[in-house]
Amino acid sequence: NAGVTQTPKFQVLKTGQSMTLQCAQDMNHEYMSWYRQDPGMGLRLIHYSVGAGITDQGEVPNGYNVSRSTTEDFPLRLLSAAPSQTSVYFCASSYARASPLHFGNGTRLTVT
Amino acid sequence: TQLLEQSPQFLSIQEGENLTVYCNSSSVFSSLQWYRQEPGEGPVLLVTVVTGGEVKKLKRLTFQFGDARKDSSLHITAAQPGDTGLYLCAVLQAGTALIFGKGTTLSVSS
Numbered sequence: 036n037a038g039v040t041q042t043p044k045f046q047v048l049k050t051g052q053s054m055t056l057q058c059a060q061d062m063n064h065e066y067m068s069w070y071r072q073d074p075g076m077g078l079r080l081i082h083y084s085v086g087a088g089i090t091d092q093g094e095v096p097n098g099y100n101v102s103r104s105t106t107e108d109f110p111l112r113l114l115s116a117a118p119s120q121t122s123v124y125f126c127a128s129s130y131a132r133a134s135p136l137h138f139g140n141g142t143r144l145t146v147t
Numbered sequence: 148t149q150l151l152e153q154s155p156q157f158l159s160i161q162e163g164e165n166l167t168v169y170c171n172s173s174s175v176f177s178s179l180q181w182y183r184q185e186p187g188e189g190p191v192l193l194v195t196v197v198t199g200g201e202v203k204k205l206k207r208l209t210f211q212f213g214d215a216r217k218d219s220s221l222h223i224t225a226a227q228p229g230d231t232g233l234y235l236c237a238v239l240q241a242g243t244a245l246i247f248g249k250g251t252t253l254s255v256s257s
Contacts, residue, residue: 039189068244075156077235077249078190093244125189133239135180138189 037061041126041139048116048146056111056142058126066129067109068136071095071122078125084109085132116146150174151236151248159254163225168251170236171218177239179219181210184233184250193221226255 042057060067068083070093080093084103098120100112109128113120123143127136152171160166170179178197182190194203196212196219203210207230209222223230233250240246 070247075249077153078237078247080244080246083244091243094246127189132244133178135192135195136182136190136237136245138191140187140189 039139060128064128153248167222182235
């Protein structure tokens with residue numbers, strides 16, 4: 036049982052480059068979300084989705100796009116990477132909005 | 148304004164000591180979740196508390212939800228090196244999603 040799978044585990048980008056962080060879950064969860072984690076800042080919500088075709092913004096959405104074409108996948112796109120986006124990114128899923136989250140193991144992104 | 152305030156931010160103790168960490172807010176919540184995160188991994192759920200005044204035990208960990216459902220505490224008895232990690236509390240923010248506190252980093256040395 037894979038749970039939530041994130042790829043890649045590590046990524047280095049130059050300022051201005053774009054990329055997509057992949058997230059897939061095999062638990063048939065309707066709810067998925069993206070968080071970023073920075074030292075001393077806890078987890079901050081970027082975007083979330085309550086089901087296929089529905090997405091919404093979280094606390095820190097600027098510079099990121101998401102889409103949810105299937106229940107399983109929820110990719111996060113960085114349109115033009117900036118050094119301020121250097122962080123560890125976590126994808127999570129749950130049965131419902133208030134249900135406990137299942138997290139992936141994160142993607143560590145460095146923007147130079 | 149931070150919805151959830153966790154304290155202390157850092158805690159370094161010796162094996163066998165007891166400790167308590169706190170999660171406080173000025174808002175009322177229908178439930179609160181506690182997670183533990185180990186280095187290089189995603190957070191893992193420890194417990195969900197739902198009822199005001201509720202106490203839940205998970206081996207040496209005791210979780211309490213405040214009577215007014217605005218705060219929660221996590222008490223660890225006889226801490227072990229395996230308890231080392233980042234402890235996070237989280238609540239459902241109205242209309243959005245689960246929001247996390249900044250966490251308490253616990254280090255237990257043998």
